[in-house]
Amino acid sequence: MNAIDPAGQKVVVGIDGAPDCESAIRWGAAEAAARGAGLHLVHAFVWTEFRVPVGPSEAAPGLRAYADQIVAEALEVARKFAPGVPVTAERVDGFPAPVLLAESRNAGLIVIGSRDAGRALGLLVGSTGLELAAHARCPVVAVRPNEDAVVGSRVVIGYDGSAAAAAAVDFGLEYARRHELVARIVTVRAEDDDHDLTAALRAREDARTAELIEVTGHPAELLLEWSADAQLLVVGSRGRGGFAGLLLGSVSQTMLHQAPCPVTIIPRSAVGGPEAR
Numbered sequence: 001m002n003a004i005d006p007a008g009q010k011v012v013v014g015i016d017g018a019p020d021c022e023s024a025i026r027w028g029a030a031e032a033a034a035r036g037a038g039l040h041l042v043h044a045f046v047w048t049e050f051r052v053p054v055g056p057s058e059a060a061p062g063l064r065a066y067a068d069q070i071v072a073e074a075l076e077v078a079r080k081f082a083p084g085v086p087v088t089a090e091r092v093d094g095f096p097a098p099v100l101l102a103e104s105r106n107a108g109l110i111v112i113g114s115r116d117a118g119r120a121l122g123l124l125v126g127s128t129g130l131e132l133a134a135h136a137r138c139p140v141v142a143v144r145p146n147e148d149a150v151v152g153s154r155v156v157i158g159y160d161g162s163a164a165a166a167a168a169v170d171f172g173l174e175y176a177r178r179h180e181l182v183a184r185i186v187t188v189r190a191e192d193d194d195h196d197l198t199a200a201l202r203a204r205e206d207a208r209t210a211e212l213i214e215v216t217g218h219p220a221e222l223l224l225e226w227s228a229d230a231q232l233l234v235v236g237s238r239g240r241g242g243f244a245g246l247l248l249g250s251v252s253q254t255m256l257h258q259a260p261c262p263v264t265i266i267p268r269s270a271v272g273g274p275e276a277r
Contacts, residue, residue, distance in 0.1 A: 009035070009037055009107065009108030009109075010032070010037055010038045010039065010040045010106070010107055010108060011028045011031055011032040011035065011037050011038070011039050011040070011107070011108060011109045011111060012028075012040045012041075012042055012100070012103045012104070012107040012109065012110050012111065013025050013028035013029075013039065013040070013041050013042070013074075013078075013110075013111045013112075014042055014043075014044070014096060014099075014100050014110070014111070014112045014113070015041050015042065015043050015070060015071070015074045015089075016043065016044070016070070016096070016113075017043070017066075017067075017070035017073075017074075018113070021074075021113040022077055023113060023143050023144065023145055024111050024112060024113040024143045025041070025074060025077050025078050025081065026077075026081050027111055027141065027143045027262060028078075028109075028111040028141075029078050029081040029082035029085060029087075030081065030082065031109065031111070031141075032082060032085045033082045033084065033085050034178050034179060035108065035178070037085075037108060038085065038086040038087070038088065039078055039082065039085050039086070039087045039088070040087075040088050040089070040090075040103070040107070041071065041074045041075060041078060041087070041088070041089035041090070042089070042090060042092055042099060042100065042103055043067055043070050043071050043074070043089075043090070043091045043092070044092055044093075044094055044095060044096040044099040044100070045063075045064070045067045045091050045092065045093050045094070046094070046095055046096070047063045047067075048093040048094070064091075067091045068091060070091075071089045071090065071091050072089075074089060075087060075089040095128075096128050097128040097131040097132065100112070100128075100132060100136070101131065101132065101135055101136060101137075104132075104136040104137040104138045104140075104270075105137045105138075107137075107138050108138060108139075109138055109139050109140075109141060110132065110136055110138060110139070110140045110141070111140075111141045111143060112129070112132065112140065112141070112142055112143070113142075113143055113144075113145065114129070114142040114143060114144045114145075114263075129142065132265070132267070133237045133265045133267055134237060134267060134268070134269070135267060135269050136265075136267045136269060136270060137267075137269055137270050138270050139171055139264050139265065139266050139267075139270060140264070140265045140267065141232075141262055141263070141264045141265075142262065142263045142264075142265070143262045144259075144262070151231060151261070152181075152229055152230045152231030152232070152260075152261050153181065153182065153229050153230075153231065154176070154181050154182040154183065154184050154211075154229060154230055154231065155172045155173075155175050155176040155179075155181050155182070155183050155184070155230060155231060155232045155233075155234065156172075156184045156185075156186060156223070156226055156227040156230040156232070156233045156234070156261075157169050157172035157173075157183060157184070157185045157186065157210075157233075157234045157235075158186055158188070158219065158223055158233070158234065158235040158236070159185050159186065159187045159197060159201065160187065160188065160197065160236070161197050161200065162236055163236075163268070163271050164236025164237055164266050164267070164268050164271050165235070165236040165266075166200075166236075166271075167236065167266045167270065167271045168234045168235055168236045168264070168266045169185060169201070169204075169207065169234075171234055171264060171266060172185070172232070172234040172264075173206050173207060173210065175232055175234070175264075176210075179231070181231055182210075182211065183207075183209070183210040183211065184210065184211040184213060184226060184230070185201055185207065185210050185211070185212050185213065186213045186215065186222065186223060186226045187201075187212070187213070187214045187215070188215055188216070188217065188218075188219045188222055188223075189214065189215075189216055197214065198212050198214055213226060223235070223259075224258055224259060224260070227259060227260060227261060228260055230260065230261045231261055231262075232261055232262055232263075232264060233259050233261055233262070233263045233264065234263075234264040234266070235263070235264070235265060235266070236265075236266045236268070236271075237265050237266060237267045237268055
């Protein structure tokens with residue numbers, strides 16, 4: 001087993017007690033084991049933000065007790081999936097987005113569940129997922145319900161020449177190396193775009209073994225097509241060209257709801273430099 005990461009770059013998983021968040025726990029536990037990192041489970045206890053009683057009553061044991069039960073059960077699940085990984089878990093008062101954004105400052109990775117928009121408190125519903133995609137200080141992985149972390153034969157990376165996309169290439173190539181997978185880097189160019197996006201990739205020694213695909217068309221549709229056999233899809237949150245605004249609006253919903261694998265988002269705020277401001 002790998003040694004524990006001395007830098008403390010833990011893998012953080014957001015949990016909310018829903019049955020389908022087990023997929024996120026499983027994915028996070030497997031990745032923590034592969035990285036030699038610790039796993040930290042976080043439940044955002046939203047009820048302190050509302051004027052409702054949270055303590056014990058004659059009618060119920062209390063919302064805090066229920067939240068603590070969610071944490072305890074998630075801890076048990078994580079230990080089952082990765083018995084050799086150090087696992088911690090806690091309940092933190094607040095809404096999911098600010099709680100997980102705070103966690104991202106000291107994490108190597110944030111893992112969250114992605115579910116249907118009908119789930120009112122789902123971690124990746126509405127503004128929460130978009131806030132993490134835009135402002136997290138580390139990569140964010142969205143895992144759909146019932147996804148198996150080991151399905152797929154390659155890592156697919158979306159590249160458009162931006163700083164976030166370059167960081168996505170770094171992340172994707174490292175993931176491919178760690179899991180002994182083939183990397184496929186997909187560049188999408190507009191018909192009137194004369195930028196040679198593949199030139200920078202060919203100059204990278206670590207990308208010379210990757211499969212480079214240059215296509216023209218709609219970014220979301222093409223990424224869905226080329227990630228059909230992927231174990232992971234990696235993209236930057238925003239870019240200058242083909243992938244600009246990829247994780248915003250309707251394109252974001254398409255990727256998160258239809259991608260056949262977990263999706264890693266590299267926020268601009270996790271890259272640094274002018275784009276992170």
